[in-house]
Amino acid sequence: MRILLAACALAVASGASAQRPDPLPSWSDGAAKQGVVAFVMAVTDRRGKDYVAPAERIAVFDNDGTLWSEQPLYFQFVFMLDQVKAAAPKHPEWKNNPAFQALAKHDQKALAEMGQKPVLELRGQANSGMTVGEYDKTIRDWLATSRHPKFKRPYTDLVYKPMQELLAHLRANGFKTFIVSGGSVEFMRPWVEKAYGISPEQVVGSQQEVKFEMKDGKPVLVRGPNFVFMDDGPGKPVGIYRQIGRRPIAAFGNSDGDLQMLQFTAAGEGRRLALLVHHDDAEREFAYDRESHVGKLDRAWDEAKANNWIVVSMKSDWKRIFSFEK
Amino acid sequence: MRILLAACALAVASGASAQRPDPLPSWSDGAAKQGVVAFVMAVTDRRGKDYVAPAERIAVFDNDGTLWSEQPLYFQFVFMLDQVKAAAPKHPEWKNNPAFQALAKHDQKALAEMGQKPVLELRGQANSGMTVGEYDKTIRDWLATSRHPKFKRPYTDLVYKPMQELLAHLRANGFKTFIVSGGSVEFMRPWVEKAYGISPEQVVGSQQEVKFEMKDGKPVLVRGPNFVFMDDGPGKPVGIYRQIGRRPIAAFGNSDGDLQMLQFTAAGEGRRLALLVHHDDAEREFAYDRESHVGKLDRAWDEAKANNWIVVSMKSDWKRIFSFEK
Numbered sequence: 001m002r003i004l005l006a007a008c009a010l011a012v013a014s015g016a017s018a019q020r021p022d023p024l025p026s027w028s029d030g031a032a033k034q035g036v037v038a039f040v041m042a043v044t045d046r047r048g049k050d051y052v053a054p055a056e057r058i059a060v061f062d063n064d065g066t067l068w069s070e071q072p073l074y075f076q077f078v079f080m081l082d083q084v085k086a087a088a089p090k091h092p093e094w095k096n097n098p099a100f101q102a103l104a105k106h107d108q109k110a111l112a113e114m115g116q117k118p119v120l121e122l123r124g125q126a127n128s129g130m131t132v133g134e135y136d137k138t139i140r141d142w143l144a145t146s147r148h149p150k151f152k153r154p155y156t157d158l159v160y161k162p163m164q165e166l167l168a169h170l171r172a173n174g175f176k177t178f179i180v181s182g183g184s185v186e187f188m189r190p191w192v193e194k195a196y197g198i199s200p201e202q203v204v205g206s207q208q209e210v211k212f213e214m215k216d217g218k219p220v221l222v223r224g225p226n227f228v229f230m231d232d233g234p235g236k237p238v239g240i241y242r243q244i245g246r247r248p249i250a251a252f253g254n255s256d257g258d259l260q261m262l263q264f265t266a267a268g269e270g271r272r273l274a275l276l277v278h279h280d281d282a283e284r285e286f287a288y289d290r291e292s293h294v295g296k297l298d299r300a301w302d303e304a305k306a307n308n309w310i311v312v313s314m315k316s317d318w319k320r321i322f323s324f325e326k
Numbered sequence: 327m328r329i330l331l332a333a334c335a336l337a338v339a340s341g342a343s344a345q346r347p348d349p350l351p352s353w354s355d356g357a358a359k360q361g362v363v364a365f366v367m368a369v370t371d372r373r374g375k376d377y378v379a380p381a382e383r384i385a386v387f388d389n390d391g392t393l394w395s396e397q398p399l400y401f402q403f404v405f406m407l408d409q410v411k412a413a414a415p416k417h418p419e420w421k422n423n424p425a426f427q428a429l430a431k432h433d434q435k436a437l438a439e440m441g442q443k444p445v446l447e448l449r450g451q452a453n454s455g456m457t458v459g460e461y462d463k464t465i466r467d468w469l470a471t472s473r474h475p476k477f478k479r480p481y482t483d484l485v486y487k488p489m490q491e492l493l494a495h496l497r498a499n500g501f502k503t504f505i506v507s508g509g510s511v512e513f514m515r516p517w518v519e520k521a522y523g524i525s526p527e528q529v530v531g532s533q534q535e536v537k538f539e540m541k542d543g544k545p546v547l548v549r550g551p552n553f554v555f556m557d558d559g560p561g562k563p564v565g566i567y568r569q570i571g572r573r574p575i576a577a578f579g580n581s582d583g584d585l586q587m588l589q590f591t592a593a594g595e596g597r598r599l600a601l602l603v604h605h606d607d608a609e610r611e612f613a614y615d616r617e618s619h620v621g622k623l624d625r626a627w628d629e630a631k632a633n634n635w636i637v638v639s640m641k642s643d644w645k646r647i648f649s650f651e652k
Contacts, residue, residue, distance in 0.1 A: 211560070245526030
């Protein structure tokens, strides 16, 4: 019945496409697209039982692996490697640090296994003392000059076209769209507005200490070495509560780090959308799930199956992954 | 010259009022109103040298004493007193706590002098273990039933009409408006959307620890006892950086707790607006500044004079303070 309704909704949407172009042209006409379209129609139908007022139409998106690629290593990791290596001569004490040892040896497996935190801590020490403006410049410079090892393109080219369409479709229907990522806010804010149409204040992420100081008579914000908030796993609903202050009605993720955000979203009253992107296209992108060190999808996948969350197959549900594809 | 330009801008604005009503009818036609109107015209004039793109039109407002009253004691303090008193039987260890002693003795001077932090800490212990939903209900119930000692009205009636007009005027000109307050986010979010048109995600405030838990198979957020962020004084630019991620072009405050936010805003490149509300109307509201224990205005006032920030006299610049005035 649910699928029938979704199909009807899609038929209605398709009927309307005589006037309006399909808002999700990179999506194949399968259950995933139908589910998304039906959800948006249901919560925006003023006369329907699932109607949600615009103010409550909050949609949250993981970034790494959900809106852009994350293999062979989180892109912010690659940035941090470069930054930490550059700062190493000033930090002889790092010699015995396991994260630094793994970095120096390019031991990507060890790095992926230890998670983002130890490297974020090294990064924190590396950029401590910079003003936020100086730090922002190091990120912009890195993004402008670095290239992805597989695609030989700027990392910011590796955003998913179907998700860009979905973000625009949600906003066209009165949604507010937020990123809720384990990455640091600083690494996302310089480019996500152009890439996704998401403004800096709608980015929730991990946070490093920052302090207000007067420097040569000018007020500046200076970075400290410590992490003050990890926006990953159970931290994601906390980050949402702190910064957004409302429970989302739609959540999009791709890995176990998104599980609690999806659970928290799905547990709200009324109609909800929970969606996982499954990386199953080794040819056009990467294929990985339960055994991966980066973007592991295991518990969240089981939960998705148990709760009828939408699971997107990148291979079959997305006609096109990147804008640069022919 | 600056004043002349402002006067011209106001004349142009007044000329337009043949078609459109004055957006700031509760403001007297003095230098404060002229300065605000001229600023908005300058940053929205596409052909002018001070033009600012809509995405960068960020305006930040202190809450207590800037958007609503704060005397004889911050309203959140009064809420916390009630909450802490109710929880006291469960916390015999509070007997030797100076903040609790001051609370028990109704020693408002001592309470005001010790600042918000010790009482916020007691409050944290009092509501620790509640889910965020349960805590939200205690706030809504308190706001619905409590009355201000001077005005005998709900506290949420004590919002300033001229500032409501200013918020609406800024938004009508493409600004995003944010609250940046020393108060806790939870205490503001339930009512500021209705009072000011500011949505929960545009509230920056002090933060208490919150943890994700599964409770009877349901995901919930539970309050912990510790404070994790004080959004006051030098914390305000930090809160802005964390949550908004852009430097505001306009900042509005009323006390020394807003000094760094005003400095940080004013120090940006291009045209900026920094404004202080001066409480000088004992009859219609309250009169206090350099010597006050609540909302002390001393250093920030000196800075305002030295830097030509706008200082609003509530007595002479505001024709009406509250909506309920005749």
